[in-house]
Amino acid sequence: MTLTPVLSAHWDEPDSYKISGYQRHGGYTAFKKAFATGPDEVISIVKDSGLRGRGGAGFPTGLKWSFVPQGDDKPHYLVVNADESEPGACKDTPLMMANPHSLIEGIIIAAYAMRANHAFIYIRGEIPHVFRRVDNAIREAYAAGYLGKNIMGSGFDLEVVLHAGAGAYICGEETALLDSLEGRRGQPRLKPPFPAVVGLYASPSCVNNVETIANIPYLINNGVDWFRSFGTEKSPGFKLFAVSGHVNHPGIYEAPLGITMRELLEHAGGVRNGHSVKFWLPGGSSVPMLTPDLLDTPLTYEDIAAVGSMLGTGTPMIFDETTSVVRAVTGWISFYKHESCGKCTPCREGTWWLSDVLHRFEAGHGTEADLDKLIDICEQIAGRSFCALGDAAATPFPAALKYFRDEFIQATSTAANVSFDPVASTVFAGASL
């Protein structure tokens, strides 16, 4: 399947992040088209396009927008989730660095459709240079009259505020994000009520991922048929695939949904020379790992689900045979332990237990009984917490055990760094340390 740069089509132009670069290729024409079309029709277009949320869950975007009640007297809020922090996910960050105006124009259209006069971009604090690029894009859009009061004489007002987070993976969860944006600890809320009804400041709100919103101007300008010419019936459109790990040319590869991992891997120069794929994750550490025999699976929501994983953020990580599965899983679980917000007991306590027991395996001191214990803990966490962080924490180990049980057995007597020389897994292996 061919590569199809859309969002990334002009990133090689030095001013790609400026309004001049964006407008050279038709930027800021889509929102005028949307204004002429009408808000309900815009929602219909997004629904008909089949665009699904690019933040991980894959929820249909148009449907999400339609949940925001209309005709009420409450203010509505659009909140962009730019808190990209999922291990493996690195596609919104480059998008905002190189093409922030697609996000701003998408915000104008989305806010117009759901009748929101205030939009927030909640960006993680750890990427100051990306903050600068988005901040500058907002200022350029205001200066051009595309944001503010009575935009282009349309009668539509929109204020956009860029808001830096402060280091908390949990704030990528939409209700935790809303609490954080309200100036509180970022802890998830019990749902229902969903944000569409009771969101930011207890008003109807919609939280969308950066890449999702950045798709909107291209969709409006080119139409539903064009959009659906990419991908599959259930997974239409194109995707910024960020390919990382043990590959020769890691990077951003934009392609239709439905491209296979093998094809993407080939575009990325293949697994690093002299090595072979051991395991791979289609979209972040929160989705179950897969094995090389599944490399021909199309990267769509439905096909990846059918082989027991999830497309997630669509940012595949590839690991070769030098990698210790025990070490990788222990690392990811340590991450969830670190990032658990502490609100729900199963997640707060369970991630500590998982981490403790997995560290025993990493040191070569696990027992076979511990494997059952780990599965038991995962089952006690999954589905028993307010948000998906708990479910995510319960994901890496069962998949790893399913495919690599032998390696965990080996870790009952041999430390991971003895079974697998850590130096061999590094990108600078071969160079003197």
Next chain:
Amino acid sequence: MSLSEKTREQAREIIARYPQARSALLPMLHLIQSEEGYVSADGIALCAEELGLTTAEVAAVATFYTMYHRKPAGEYHIGVCINPSCGILGGDAIWEKVSSRLGIGHDEVTPDGKISLERIECQAACTHAPVMTANWEFLDNMTPESAIDVVEKLASGREVISTRGPRIRTFKENELTLAGFVDGLVDDGVQADEQMLAGLKRAKELGQSAPGVKI
């Protein structure tokens, strides 16, 4: 150090951005760090006063987020990503080198206050692994050698330039940026680097493109 009237004015500027005042708290805490180098008791008091909260309410928020320091950060706050993809691809080895070279561990500061060190989680730059940060600016595709070079330069006041961003400024200066005050550095660094352009370059080589989208 007591906070200046200017800081209070800037805090009010932040508050004015939001429909509801309390939303300003996170950027205000970045502002406090831009003055104090950490979230000081005075800073907590200022936020509480301006937002009509108790100091306990502000402290409860400040202690939730890892970017807020409870003691002064170094002039250069160094992060080494140890999350599996970076850690396995070399981050763990880099951490060992940097930590032993500086003689400090996670969440510690060198005695001269120059460098603080943190084992960081995913920095959204896995395509650039192994990744480090200096005051959160990207230091991509690091090796143990380049990592030591960076910290030695920063420790001795020499210039270091982010691989995707500006010259590394001080921790306090970058915190002011995150509080939402323009620093004029938006044009520094590349618009996109090799990894960000990998797919576009490949598409051009193969003559592939999306229908109707010229590249």
